[in-house]
Amino acid sequence: MSLPRPHHRLLPATLAVLLLLPLGVRAQGADTPPGVFAFVNVSVLPMEGATEVLENQTVLVRDDRIVAVGSVASVAVPEGATVIDGEGRYLMPGLAEMHAHVPPVAQGRPQEGVLEDIMFLYVANGITTIRGMLGSPYQIDLRDELLAHEMLGPAFYAAAPSINGNSAPSPEAAEAMMRAAAEVGYDLMKIHPGVSRETWDRMVVVAGEVGLTFAGHVPADVGLVHALETGISTVDHMDGYLEAAAGGTPASVDELVAGLNERRMRRLARLTRERGAYVVPTQYLWANLYGARDADTALRLPEMNYVSPQQRQGWRNQAAGTPRLEPATREAFLQARDRMLRILAEEDVLLLMGTDSPQLFNVPGFALHRELDAMSAAGLDNRTILVSGTRNVGRYVGEVLGQDGSFGTVAAGQRADLVLLEANPLEDLGHLTERAGVMVRGRWLDREFLEAGLRAIAAKYPSVS
Ligand SMILES: [Zn+2]
Structure with missing residues (x-):
């Protein structure tokens, strides 16, 4: 089913504002x-x-x-x-959310009003650029509508539906997806886990041919070092760093943390810098995923007022279904992530601000400010944090996406x-x-x-x- 296009897109902005407001509320502000x-x-x-x-x-x-x-x-x-x-x-x-999940739908668009609200939440939080990391065909049009101010929202760079173990079980499948993504006009390819090394290597060659970069997760079979050496442009969630820094394949979180080694952490950070890859840390999400905040507390945060009860319940269910670590193990793990982030910053790796909203307890727009606090708590200085959401973003768009990064x-x-x-x-x-x-x-x-x-x-x- 393909949904009709919203009819109010071409109305003057002030009228669009009136439509946003419930009856009885007078339009305010400019x-x-x-x-x-x-x-x-x-x-x-x-x-x-x-x-x-x-x-x-x-x-x-x-x-x-x-x-x-x-x-x-x-x-x-x-x-x-x-x-x-x-x-x-x-x-x-303006700031940037470099790991946004704009709701994917197979055909058509999300229900009317959904996108308008999400885009408004970004802008109202000072976010003027987003990179969508969960691709869907309608997002190509959405990107253009946003740029033309037909819908109010940030500039949108759209990743294609991801290459992952299910979507690309073979090198041929990955090649076809990469070619199709370039044809359709996506800005980059998203990678999720499960990709074999053989499939990865084919994907890399085709990416070079069609001129599209790839970014996201580091599949286990590929590993961080190979991903960096073959040109991954952003490593999101610091995926693969701790595993690589622990050497080998640790059997548990405790073993992972115990195996970390400062020299290896620095070597990985320097390799990242040499290869010009960017890192999107998403510390706040990881703390949530590992249960650092219980659902009752998280769901009473003021930003929860801006998401639907279904979304809140979905997050409650997700949190309940997540295996819990011992508090000491969790603390050690999250501290190891903070330490890795500090080392990346010390070695002048280019960082990008991002949250993965609306993943667990991450309300679009508001979550970015939680992430800034998390980066600060990890020991990064305010200037480094602000640069990751501003100057580095323009540089990424210009140098990596090959678009206007001014x-x-x-x-x-x-x-x-x-x-x-x-x-x-x-x-x-x-x-x-x-x-x-x-x-x-x-x-x-x-x-x-x-x-x-x-x-x-x-x-x-x-x-x-
Ligand atoms: Zn993602």
């Missing part, structure tokens, strides 16, 4: 289409160069691009520009994906949630608009507290 904007007297976090914060700046935006960044005295505000007061505020690049920093010529904050996030990552507004490819969404949209989503579901 959703201003791309045009000319001036952020005046703002502190800028360029996320590149030696200076962390540029004070008293004016940032000019025209359509979807930043056109000027300079001191208030040096940059004139054009007549007719929408002026946004930047005094006491901080302007930084975003992720605040500079003339960059895509106008911006977050305006009330306080400096380099001092405290918690300031990332004190948003005065978000700009998505030149479209300005102020705080009232974002908060009204969040209230409208929460109003659909029973409150958790």
Whole structure:
């Protein structure tokens, strides 16, 4: 069955806002289409160069691009520009969710409203770029609709339905999938476990021929070192690192942790850097998967107000069905993951921010801020963490996906994906949630608009507290 296309896609943005809200709630705040904007007297976090914060700046935006960044005295505000007061505020690049699962469906699209809400949750959390890692045919159209502002949401880079042990039981099957993915126009190929080494090697050759990169899990038969040496572009969940660093195939989590060795961990990190692969850690998800937070506590977190009771119940069931480790074993394992992440950062491996939402207890958008806390708790400094969600993302899209990667920093010529904050996030990552507004490819969404949209989503579901 193929679902009809939503009819409101071409309506003006303000009308679309009214449709988002339940009856009786008046539209609030502003959703201003791309045009000319001036952020005046703002502190800028360029996320590149030696200076962390540029004070008293004016940032000019025209359509979807930043056109000027300079001191208030040096940059004139054009007549007719929408002026946004930047005094006491901080302007930084929008963040990225580099491991999103946008709901896959075999044919057609998810039920109307589902995608709109998910995309809104990303934007309302300051996320202006996502990489979809669970491919589905409708996502090709979705990507274009998002770029054209027909649906409000982040820029979307779409992985193809994954090559894994079931979908690609032979080299021929993997070859066919890789060729089809390039033909259809996906941005990359997702890898899941179960792929044999022979199948992998064929996939690598064909990927080179069709010009498509591959990323995701490291199949056990392939192993991390071979995956890196053959050009995997992102290793998600730090998949394969601890196994490789423990040497051989440990029989238990305890054995895995006991077998870790600093020299091997550093060697793997250096190999990753040399090969130019990126790592998407997903520490928060792993803590959840290993039962670091019980379901009752997790399901009372404030972000649970933005997901359906079915989703909450699904997570409760998943948590109940997950085998539990001894608390001491779990702690040692999660600490080993943190240690590996620190070593990757120390060896200058390129990190990318990502959560795997909506996997266990990961509410789209909100989960990213949980992940930032987890990266911080692992010992990463705030700048490294912010770079993983901004500058590194533009670099990945430019250098690895071979597309326009001019975003992720605040500079003339960059895509106008911006977050305006009330306080400096380099001092405290918690300031990332004190948003005065978000700009998505030149479209300005102020705080009232974002908060009204969040209230409208929460109003659909029973409150958790
Ligand atoms: Zn995934």
